[in-house]
Amino acid sequence: MLYAGIAWGAGGYEIEVVGADGATAAPRARFGADRVADMAGHLRGLGPELTTVVESTNGILDGRLMAAGLTVFRADPPLLPPRPGFGSVPAAEIARAAAGAPSALARLIRTRGTQTGREPELAAWIEGTASEVARLTAEGRLLSHGGRDRKEIALTFDDGPQPGNTERVLDVLERYGVPATFFCVGMNARAHPDILTRMREQGHGFGNHTWSHPFLPELTRSQLTEQIERTQEAIAEAAGGPAPTVFRPPYGSRTPEVLGWLAESGLTTALWDVVPDDWAMPGADAVARTVLDQARPGSVVLLHDGGGDRSQTVEALPAVIEGLLGRGYRFTLVDEMTARVDEPARTAVPAA
Template identity: 35%
Template sequence: MKIQKEMQKKLIFYMLIFDAFFIAGIFLFLDFPWYFILIGILPPLVFLAIACSKIQWNFFIQAVHSINTNELKIALTFDDGPHPIYTPQVLDLLKNHKAKASFFLIGINVKDNPFIVERIKDEGHTIGNHSFSHSKTIDFKSKKGWIKEIEATDFEIQKITGEKPKFFRPPYGVTTPHLAAAIRETGHLVIGWNVRSFDTSTKNPQKVVQKILRETKAGSILLLHDRHENILPILEQLLPELERKNYTFVTVNERNDE
């Protein structure tokens, strides 16, 4: 039944693309004004863009976006590491607050920073897969290309930690039919989020912290990044505030979604 639903969504994906260009072709053939062609092509393509980029829609892939709990437990997650400068400082801050987190690592960064990966594991954090390259065009990869990205990252992480990651987070939070087919083969559990910090685009740490505090509730999974200097003042303000609100920090491994 699950595979059948995925096939239906894949069919919808390609049908919408076909319909968009088919309608545009008819308008072009009938010599309609350019804006009619645009009107014909935009709605299905806009829908597809939103469906692909909104991981919370679970359109192509069923992902976990929160922890199944009524207790004041939350999961801090960090994407794009390990970074040679900022990740160790993030680990120091987490250690000072006795907080556990989940790190979704890029394979090429793992390869370049094995000792940081080892430290992440040794300090009790959860490690997930975040692709090998995280390239700007990664969302256009075929199923075979995605499997190569995921398995290469698994290999680098397992070589250091002795364990194959169970979790995967898509770069940019974008999902496609090809990625869905790859995940079905690799068997990873996909982890999303329900609190997006926008820490890489918002320059003011205080605004990031305020947004997070406003949106966080029991069971929230928070999306952060440990590849930029702004993460340090953000965590310095955020961690004490979350503690003051009596939140405890767990990893995505404790999601209790079985």
């Protein structure tokens, strides 16, 4: 059995492979964040007995690796040494920890993602923030939806940009003249600036979705600050405009303390009220039906353009847009909702 530990850093990924005895079994390999497909091919080439292991601050890679046919496991903090201020635990440490305690790993399921096995913990974190969410909403520092008196909708897309998926989403949005907000992962934004340029040119908005998609309650304040600030810089540089004013926590993960840190950062936390779980791939029809069933005036719709196979999202998008247009909805950006602009939201036009 071989164990491949994958670490992330500012520029991309590093892989270390060890055997069951913890001894190095293959040369170290490095891949930029723009070479995930090449990395998946490299891992497949190591043979069928490979256990691929990410750690829990690396939440954007497992879906793409599983889509490529790899078996992926997650190593959580109790199994690993402390993380640095920015970046993951070193790849060799991840691989050796996995080899030393394989039963402590969580095997990830494609329809559940990086959160596999941690859903109860995540739900408890979120439930414990109800009063803080209400307070920050009243202060204008957190948004779950816009005003219910305006028949407008904000479409949002998380975890990209991801080549292929994101361009196809942009094609659909361009065809209908619909603006959307893209909550970008910093590592992906830095790797694919051309896609962010197109987003800006089409009039879309940007949000910060951290550098590596971690569970926020696992981070120290300084680690969270590094994630946010580096992503702000990456998005502004890639898009050629100002840094985002809105932030979305990965998985919605939060505690009262984390929400306090986010409020003090000056960013508005953007949640959602329509969630079709498109990342779990329930089928394009199910995605569209859920959005249309849940949508209300002021709704914020959570969709995904990155993190794995998003073909169902792309396929569902025309039905979502046409269904909402047919009900008289207009489309707006999240930061326009947070600013409470008085002018009418931009009106979409039917596709030719």
